[in-house]
Amino acid sequence: MNLIDTAFARLKSEGKTALIPFLTMGDPDLQTSVDIIQALEKAGADMIELGVPYSDPLADGPVIQRASERALLHNSITLVDCINVAEQAREAGVEIPFILFTYYNPVFQYGLKAFFELVQSKGISGLIIPDLPMEEDEEVRQLAEAANVHLIPLVAPTSKERVTRIARKAKGFVYCVSSLGVTGVRADFHAGIDEFLATVREATDLPIAVGFGISSREQVARFEKQCDGVIVGSAIVRKIEEAIPLLQDTEQREVGLKQISDFVAQLKG
């Protein structure tokens, strides 16, 4: 069984909603990514999205763009580096499932077959490729299935009648985009958000998770009632950005890690 399924089954039996933080790998460096993952598990994260830095992150807002730029500029982070973080975190004792979030080109350049062999061997349970809509995902989906890696699709408020078709092919959970636009903190969600989430719920027996623009405990709480998972990305990446001077100072490092994990712990409520 895939770890994502196990985690959602357990949460469901406990009547809980998954909190799924997103981190840009290698920001500020790979070892710190491993340490943050450990800290977030302790703070209550139920799964982690490992973000692969990319030169042209079309679906991302300024915060994650900046994190990607830093990771690429200072550390030349590669797809393989990000996947290795999963293995290192596992070796350090982290048990929660890992979901790799990557744009398609790095995967395509690495080679699909080799990529899935690697992903499987390093203990990654899920995969999100934001620029691979269902019209283009056939080959990836088949390979993912064979590797027991869940290809998690995105659905948006604009997906309309596509929701059913996307949900039918989904594995793991369905990622509902809370608002139009790119990732990033925002005050308002799409006007039809509740109706949209209800439509997705109707279309699938899989868990549904909501993400894009969720940054506070209040917002997490708002969606906990309707969803099985809540994804928080930019707000955490921004906390990390703010903590970089601390994280890079050996004496202050623990303080920095604590700031980040405290933020995630209060999101969890």
Next chain:
Amino acid sequence: MTQVPDVNGRFGAFGGRYVPETLMTALLELEEAYAHYSKDQAFQDEVRYLLHKYSGRPTSLYYAERLTKHLGGAKIYLKREDLNHTGAHKINNTIGQGVLAKRMGKTKIIAETGAGQHGVASATIAALLGLECKVFMGEEDMKRQQLNVFRMQLLGSEVVPVLSGTRTLKDACNETLRYWVSHVEDTYYILGSVTGPHPYPMMVRDFQRIIGDESRQQILAEEGRLPDYIVAAVGGGSNAMGIFYPFVNDDNVKLIGVEAAGRGVDTIEHAATMTKGRHGIFQGSMSYVLQDEHGQVQPAHSISAGLDYPGIGPEHAYLKDSGRAEYVPVTDAEALEALQLLSRTEGIIPALESAHAIAQTLKLAPTLDKDKVVVVNLSGRGDKDVEAIMGYLGVDKHESH
């Protein structure tokens, strides 16, 4: 060759729709609207009327006699897209897409721009059709093309500076797509080249094919036969696709795309996507991409802001891999030389983009017999570049004061 693209927007292995899900419904609606209106006589009539009366088409196919004599080889004809309203071929596409946007009931348009030509053409059509227009332009390009920035503002458009990434065309495209994702419900994106997700590469090609359709008629009238070569500059590739497309099935007409080699293809400062790039996914489609071994897209460099782009339209990738067209690099220095030569021999100052096509012609024509015919797409005029050229040639702007 078979009809491309297929229903999935594929030109062989290339093209497709690699975009966030949020945009998919908008792309499908656009595809449907375009399929409908491209067969609608009233729509076609309106587009043709504007191309004719507003932009001044047909543009002339001009026999460049002095340049031909100077080079001493093949006869050179220039397709004078520089004579269009706003000074480049870009208006062919913005007229088509502007009228389409209006028919689709959209009141707001957005566009990306590199050199500013597509931005100006979009701002122009927005003014003409009464649409609200935002143009996204890299901060670096805004410095290089200040006149065009002001032109767009005069035309009533807002120019949005793009501060992310390379601050040039590549990131202007990213930012426009991001804005579109956020405002997809009421905004039409006028994409300026044969790039991006389906249906843009097909649609922009169709709106630009008038260049080739006219050239075909004109060269038949002048020479009684088709040309031996067609030469056009490629960045994203819209002027080249426009002039190539009606000749794709004429196997005796050689198609040559000229890409920007910047400071040289053996340096890291070039935009030679076909010469140095590999297959990859970039800004919505599969094509050739300048990238590192890990699939990170690399910044391009060219003296010409319009060619300063690490991708190229998928149909060009298809023409290259099938062997139907050839793509060659031309450096900044060669383009500058060609620009000066054309200015002096023909009294035509070409855009820096088009100067790349001229530069290739300078290499090609002398190797050919005098009975051969070369048609060069002179895609734009050089007015917008004059100030930058002064800088490149080391002319002191204040000398004459």
